[in-house]
Amino acid sequence: MLFRKKDEGLAGISGAGLSKWYGALSDRDKVRVRRYAEDASELSAFDMLMHIIRGAMGDENYDFAAEMCRHAAAFADTEIRRFEINEALIDALFQSERWEEALELCRGGREMYVSLRESKTLSEEQEDFRFRNRTIDILVGHMRDYDSADKALEDFFKIGLISEGDLNMRKNSLKIHRLQRTFDSIYSLGK
Numbered sequence: 001m002l003f004r005k006k007d008e009g010l011a012g013i014s015g016a017g018l019s020k021w022y023g024a025l026s027d028r029d030k031v032r033v034r035r036y037a038e039d040a041s042e043l044s045a046f047d048m049l050m051h052i053i054r055g056a057m058g059d060e061n062y063d064f065a066a067e068m069c070r071h072a073a074a075f076a077d078t079e080i081r082r083f084e085i086n087e088a089l090i091d092a093l094f095q096s097e098r099w100e101e102a103l104e105l106c107r108g109g110r111e112m113y114v115s116l117r118e119s120k121t122l123s124e125e126q127e128d129f130r131f132r133n134r135t136i137d138i139l140v141g142h143m144r145d146y147d148s149a150d151k152a153l154e155d156f157f158k159i160g161l162i163s164e165g166d167l168n169m170r171k172n173s174l175k176i177h178r179l180q181r182t183f184d185s186i187y188s189l190g191k
Contacts, residue, residue: 010022010034012037012038012040012041012042012043012048013033013034013037013048015042015043016042016047016048017044017045018045018048021045021071029064029067032061032064033052033068035055036051036055036056037051037052040052044075045075046072046075046076046077046081049068049071049072049075050072050084050085052068053065053069053072053088053092054088056068057088057091057092057095060095062092062093062095062096063092063096065088065095066089066092066093066096066098069085069088069092070089072085072088073089079112079115079119079121080116080121080122082112083112083113083116083122086105086108086109086112086131087109087130088130089105090102090106090109090130090131091130091134093105094130094134094137094138099138099142099143102134102138103134103135103138103139105131106130106131106132106134106135107131107135108131109129109130109131109132110131110132110135110159113131113159113161117159117160129161132156132161132162135149135152136149136152136153136170136174139152140177144181146174146177146178149174150171150174153167153170153171153174
């Protein structure tokens with residue numbers, strides 16, 4: 001039974017055309033890939049790697065997910081797939097506390113977003129963008145750079161990513177957060 005499960009995971013890898021790629025992985029990574037691939041149905045190479053990435057993210061195995069994102073990028077043959085893998089990599093790097101790398105990819109994600117919107121490739125229903133959310137999370141939560149976060153929000157409004165109401169609400173939220181942080185530091189000095 002144990003060997004059959006192993007073979008099922010490999011069948012998905014093989015069916016996705018990833019046998020050669022899989023063979024080049026370290027033994028440790030092969031075990032991880034098999035674990036996440038074993039419950040996948042027939043998928044393309046890119047979709048199989050995205051399935052593995054989602055499994056790793058679900059298990060909070062963020063460094064491995066980031067590594068798999070870099071592999072999946074080689075199979076991202078369309079602009080929307082490159083955007084999708086960039087979004088996944090941003091989240092994996094953010095969760096791994098690799099702030100600078102994630103912020104750099106957020107900047108690239110913004111450029112991809114603009115290009116996809118101009119070509120009308122991006123779905124109008126999509127509202128959750130990791131590059132937007134993580135930009136603010138990193139600037140405020142890690143760098144404590146409220147001024148840059150304000151500028152980023154203005155830019156997101158300018159490119160049509162957020163509405164005017166959303167811009168005002170988010171800017172007010174940043175002001176409150178900044179004041180709260182100031183009061184917390186004054187309070188901690190008084191102790």
